[in-house]
Amino acid sequence: MAGYIPPIEDVSFLLGEVFDFNAQMAALPGFEEVDADLATSVLEEAGKFCAEVLEPLNRPGDEEGCRLENGLVTTPKGFADAYRAFVEAGWGGLSGDPEFGGQGLPRALQILFDEMLSSANLSFGLFPGLTRGGVEAIAHHGSEELKQKYLPKMISGEWTGAMALTESSAGTDLGLLTSRAEPLGDGSYAIRGTKIFISSGDQDFGGNIVHLVLARLPDAPKGVKGISLFLAPKFLVNDDGSLGERNRMSVGSLEHKMGIHAQPTCVMNYDGAIGWLIGEPGRGLNAMFTMMNAERLFVGIQGLGIGEAANQKAVAYARERLQGRSADGGCGPVPIIDHADVRKMLLTGRALTDAGRALGVWTAMQMDIAARHRDETVRQNANGFVALLTPVVKAAFTDFGFETAVLSQQVFGGHGYIRESGMEQYVRDARITQIYEGTNGVQAMDLVGRKLPMEDGDLPRRFFKLIRRDLAATAVPAELEMVSAAVGEALARLEKLTEYLLAKDADLDEAGAAATDYLRFFALVSFGWLWVLMASKATASAGASSLLKQRKLSLARFFASRLLPQTAALDTAIRSGAATLMALDSELF
Amino acid sequence: MAGYIPPIEDVSFLLGEVFDFNAQMAALPGFEEVDADLATSVLEEAGKFCAEVLEPLNRPGDEEGCRLENGLVTTPKGFADAYRAFVEAGWGGLSGDPEFGGQGLPRALQILFDEMLSSANLSFGLFPGLTRGGVEAIAHHGSEELKQKYLPKMISGEWTGAMALTESSAGTDLGLLTSRAEPLGDGSYAIRGTKIFISSGDQDFGGNIVHLVLARLPDAPKGVKGISLFLAPKFLVNDDGSLGERNRMSVGSLEHKMGIHAQPTCVMNYDGAIGWLIGEPGRGLNAMFTMMNAERLFVGIQGLGIGEAANQKAVAYARERLQGRSADGGCGPVPIIDHADVRKMLLTGRALTDAGRALGVWTAMQMDIAARHRDETVRQNANGFVALLTPVVKAAFTDFGFETAVLSQQVFGGHGYIRESGMEQYVRDARITQIYEGTNGVQAMDLVGRKLPMEDGDLPRRFFKLIRRDLAATAVPAELEMVSAAVGEALARLEKLTEYLLAKDADLDEAGAAATDYLRFFALVSFGWLWVLMASKATASAGASSLLKQRKLSLARFFASRLLPQTAALDTAIRSGAATLMALDSELF
Structure with missing residues (x-):
């Protein structure tokens, strides 16, 4: 079984080429020293810890589970040692406040680290993740005494x-x-x-x-x-x-x-x-919502991390597993990655995961801008985007992560149903991310019922305008024109649909009827935007490898032709309104 | 936790009102005595056995599992006794050949019984199910000596x-x-x-x-x-x-x-x-394919059965669980079944399950016609439909069953993630049905690559013609006109898409790229046809209760407005062809 490989090349590409991380961070007080190279090398080390220390404990931990005896909890073999190593290496305080001993690095790094933690070992990752949620709440709302007493040891991870x-x-x-x-x-x-x-x-x-x-x-x-x-x-x-x-x-x-x-x-x-x-x-x-919002982003990233790991394993398996003949009629079994339907499963997971990572990083950067930028207007603008995208990241990433885990398991055929493969664990673990910290249905209601109407509807409009401006400003190579056009069309439909829903704002049933489908629509359009960005920047980049260019270009085209069309169906379904949902008496279900 | 309730009212409605079961069976030698009343009363008894004997063993069986000690397998507590009771009651030979001691009842009954078995206890249901697959192979291909020696005890279930x-x-x-x-x-x-x-x-x-x-x-x-x-x-x-x-x-x-x-x-x-x-x-x-084809239908029905059980539990929970406020702003928590998004999850499962049951029964009746009708042309016609629908039933029912199990678990929120609820078992159990007896990807390739081109493409054309004739011949009440129109449109798109794929017949990559999306499209259109039939017959029926009429009418409208639109997205995705799937070098995934 192939091991998990931290996605460092993609991280470096996102920070260095797609999002202009250096310039953005340089504008934020306290982050002047942070750049993409530093970030990449920190994450490279962090990734090693995840791959070498945490991933080997993932399956044994699942098999052994936790025990409660005489009131004492025992975690699986190796977890306590790994946790102490994690704390000693200083990983607990990566983005923590330096005033209390943290390293004060940007949230983009934290989110990318969280993804790797979740890829390697979700159960483990929840310990530092929940600690950080507690830190947020105490830091924002606790008394000075509580802060002094608790934050240093929580940020270090000792507690x-x-x-x-x-x-x-x-x-x-x-x-x-x-x-x-x-x-x-x-x-x-x-x-x-x-x-x-x-x-x-x-x-x-x-x-x-x-x-x-x-x-x-x-x-x-x-x-x-x-x-x-x-x-x-x-x-x-x-x-x-x-x-x-x-x-x-x-x-x-x-x-x-x-x-x-x-x-x-x-x-x-x-x-x-x-x-x-x-x-x-x-x-x-x-x-509580101070910690919940941070946790919701973290949970979205968990879904992303599981999708990444599951997709990696499925790709490795599909390259080695020989079954069936090739389309050109050659004799002898071929690697199943040659079969179109297997490719579709793998590319679906990959297209959703790469775009999710990009949107996660973008959102994390907005959080840092919201917290630190000198200009109040810029801060508020970014803060709005974070509010808008929090439910999207939480719900869409976990839905996509689960779907990716299921597809990746499917690539293994019967072997994927066997525990030894590790694939079914991804499905079982991913499933909780769609439920906890507010079910995905609750997230969707938050998006449609609370976030869309913010700033009298100008919040989503601002976000759509940003996408449209980006699409227009991006130098799109010829092979990407169909992608850019498709995303532009889907965006136009999303804008109209948003106005349609804003006009029905007061009706809770209409919001509920639209919610989950709308959130998926919103996420797909956001992903389309990022695919245009990523593929265009990769093509134009001097730094990106030619392999990365081919990969991003192919994935962008796959996304536009195979996944983005879902938005048309979601549009139609949403516009049918609440009537067919509310008609049936609850006794008749 | 509410117990499983066998869907006897729906069975009686399908056999008695929707499919003209009495007349159809009366035309088949050996089935002259079979009618809907007999079938319903047999299934009522069978359902009691499933609900009272098998379902109580389902969760304990999952927890305990099987053991292998000194080469001997031990099944969970209660399974051996339940199996012997099953055999003694004669359930093993329901549709078995009377020449070897079977009861010789039609396959529609067998399939409806299999659904209940799968709802109550999938692990248990595989014992008689696999035995029946073996019986099929021996009966069709075995020597007379093997038949005499093995079939009676396999049909009785003793072996x-x-x-x-x-x-x-x-x-x-x-x-x-x-x-x-x-x-x-x-x-x-x-x-x-x-x-x-x-x-x-x-x-x-x-x-x-x-x-x-x-x-x-x-x-x-x-x-x-x-x-x-x-x-x-x-x-x-x-x-x-x-x-x-x-x-x-x-x-x-x-x-x-x-x-x-x-x-x-x-x-x-x-x-x-x-x-x-x-x-x-x-x-x-x-x-082997003689048994596999029977098994594939059985596996599809397994997905259906799990979906039915999971949906029932979710509905019962949603009626009792109080959380959140109602849309009309009343105070105090309301049953979550009042929330539009919860309704959407429940109605999705229900709309897919009821239509699946109908298509399962219809296909089973075609099997009996193919095996027994006096007219060779009628037999061949029915045989073609069975060949066409076998991969659809296997793959679509198990995909929908899994999706229904996941949605039903989601209705339970955090409680659904806890083993005691029983909901996560449905998800884990349903997952295998998408994999075994040929993965759903293999089914889709069978449909697109082997079944569509049969009879030079006239096989699917005949099926579509049958649907179109049925839609035209059905007296559709005013409330259903939008449903009938939507199904007609989707059918027209499916017909065009089928011709498009038939024209590409020789290209394995094109078939593979289309396969899973096409199968889902095909299933959704078939379900739409059956929703028009069911809702129209319920409305026109003197026998159906007014509750059943409301239920079917509402569900048909829900299906058309919320699920059928998926077909548009599938159409677009399929028409984008194989190019974006095959472009990326397998080393670059």
């Missing part, structure tokens, strides 16, 4: 983080949650309640585990406005930073899941756990 | 069957297989070789296991023309029918699979196993 939001009757609808927090009079609170589906809820790596818990204060109103966010560590922390007493929380059980078996997904009981408020009372969802 | 085709380097391409059979001089052969992925290769139900093994005779030519089919029983059978010596075959190991854990999928070693030729030397693939 991990967990997010305790969901309860058995409160998932998408957090307003229904019932966990309670009572003030103890000294600024701390006693938290009581049971949370489910808590990723990284416990581990055996050592250090502390910082739980961010949503709960209600005694006098809190019903619904989402009564929810506050609390920080409750597994071990109370002494004033000198050392670990003190065990806090009153325990792992009730481990969830038995379809996949990510090496990740201890916990039922957590908080039995008077001592915690501290993060942000203002009743503003817990606000603080 | 089970297994098909030993695949080897590690010979999957899709059976021409590469290396197992050998040496004549022993007494009409028997000694078979040597290792086969993988052998479903029902062994069991602990008692009785015998009849292996049908593909192997090469000593002087056989290379490739598929050198392959013969042999019958090798686990226990040699004495002349009085009692079980004799253990044959030289053993289970090398059990495959570790993504799903169907309760099914013992074996690596089989044949170490000089004694066997007898079925059919002529070198004509093994011919004999």
Whole structure:
């Protein structure tokens, strides 16, 4: 079985040739020293760690799973050592705030690292990923005292983080949650309640585990406005930073899941756990969304990473597996990569993955611009794009990642159904990314119901204008003209469809009926834009290898002729409206 | 968790109102006594067995799995008892030949029973399903002696069957297989070789296991023309029918699979196993395809059955799970079935499943007409339709079944990722149906490369003409006119596309590039035809309940507005041809 190969050439091409990373970062205070070469060499090292240390643990970790014995969680063999090596090498703090010991590198690097982590070992990647989500919430909403006490060790990775939001009757609808927090009079609170589906809820790596818990204060109103966010560590922390007493929380059980078996997904009981408020009372969802937005991008990248790894394995297998004859009628079996239908499966995964990586990097750069640019207008502009694209990255990348995993498994035929191949694990692991941190249906509603109407509809219009300007400004070689034209047409349809939906804004059923199809349409058009960019830049580039040029050019043409046409069907389906969905009485389903 | 409910009302509607089952069967010698009422009451009993005996074993069987200890296979707790109860109740021989003790009922009943088996417990259903495949091959190609010796006990189910085709380097391409059979001089052969992925290769139900093994005779030519089919029983059978010596075959190991854990999928070693030729030397693939064609329909029905069960569970959950607000702005959480996006997932599964069942029944009736009708022309006509539809049923039903399982799991949110919900098992189990008995890519190539050109292209033309005549002859109520028009348009596009592909007949790459998309297009148009039929007949029926009428009418409209539009995108993608698939050098993927 071929091993995972970090996509360093593509990273270097994206940063160096497609997105003008150097100039963009140079304009951001704190990133003046960062350039594509530095980024590529950091990611090369990071990729080695992923491929050499983490990937070999992926299948054994899936087979062994986590255990809970006498209240203690054990992760699979090798995970604790790998985690400590990860922390020692400094990978935890890659994009962390230097004020608290982080390396302060841009988010584009973080996202590219996250992709490789997810390709190599999704279960492992969730530990640092959730820690970073916790860091975001504490950094933006925590008191100075909490920041000083928790951030340095979370950013280094010495301590991990967990997010305790969901309860058995409160998932998408957090307003229904019932966990309670009572003030103890000294600024701390006693938290009581049971949370489910808590990723990284416990581990055996050592250090502390910082739980961010949503709960209600005694006098809190019903619904989402009564929810506050609390920080409750597994071990109370002494004033000198050392670990003190065990806090009153325990792992009730481990969830038995379809996949990510090496990740201890916990039922957590908080039995008077001592915690501290993060942000203002009743503003817990606000603080939570700071971490959720970062997590949603991360989850999208997880889907991307799994798609990348699965596609790589399928390509390697398809080159070696000999079955059937070639189209020119030669005798003897040929590598199955010669068969058109196998190629279609492989190219589909590749076209979706390369474009996803590009959109991920672009979005990450917008996040850094939104956080750091000197010009307020530029910041706000970028911030809008991040808001618009967050649900798209989360939902489309995970849908495409799952589809790519399924197609890649299919290339293996019966061998792909056997656990030893590792292919079915990608399918099982990818499946959670479409569900957690807000199901993809919720993401689509966020896009159509909340993001499209922002700035009175000017937010999506601005994004479409940017694409159109880019298409017009790009010197498109002759072989790409059909691609550029097809993307332009699809964009025009998307613009019209967006106006159609904006006009129906007030109707929740219409938004819901359109949502998932619209999000896919939006993602495909965005990918088309990036295929035109990538293939044009590759063709024009002096730096890109001729192999890379051929590859990008072929993939762009494949994307336009085989995947982009889906948008026409989505358009028609969406325009049929909500009526046929809402007509049937729920008893008659 | 709601239990599985056999779809008896829909069965009764299909047989009694949609397909004129009584008149059709009355015209077939041997089926004069069969009518829809009899069929429905038989299936009602069968459904009870599936729901009460088999479904309760489905999740425990998945958790426990099969074991191999000291060469002996143990199936999960309860499976052996359930299997014996199945045989005692006579379910094994439902459609079996009365000459050998079968009940001689039509295939439509068999297929509807197979669907329920698959809904309740796919792993279990493979035991009788593979036995029936073996019966088909022996009945059509075996000597009289083999028939007398094996068929009665296989048809009763006392003995089970297994098909030993695949080897590690010979999957899709059976021409590469290396197992050998040496004549022993007494009409028997000694078979040597290792086969993988052998479903029902062994069991602990008692009785015998009849292996049908593909192997090469000593002087056989290379490739598929050198392959013969042999019958090798686990226990040699004495002349009085009692079980004799253990044959030289053993289970090398059990495959570790993504799903169907309760099914013992074996690596089989044949170490000089004694066997007898079925059919002529070198004509093994011919004999094998007799069983494969029946098996392919069965596998399609498996996908359908899993989709049915998964959709039922998702509907029940969506009615009870309270999250989020309603579109009219009421306060308090509502059942999630009120949300448009959840409805879309549920209706998609339902629209695909009901139409699949209808097409399955229609195809099964064509099989019976092909086998029994007095008029040779009618028989040949029906036989052509069966050949045309076999790959469509196999591939489209399993793709749709998998998609339905995934959507149904999605309705459960995070709870669907937890094993206890049972939803992720449907996804894992459904996945194999897209792979085994010829991957869905192979089915699509069979459709485009072999079936479309049959009768110089008149076979598909005849089928399209039948649909067009049906659409014209059906009295369509006003609410259905948009559906009928949309189906007519899609059919017209499919006809043109078919001519376009027929004109490219000789080009294997073009066929391969079109194949999977074309098969989906073909299936969607067929489903559209059946939605017009079902909804029109329901509306016009005196017998159908008003609830059924509303349901079918709504679903037909949903199908036409939300799913049928996919055909436009498939059309465009197919017409882009093979060029963008074949351009990229295989080293550059």
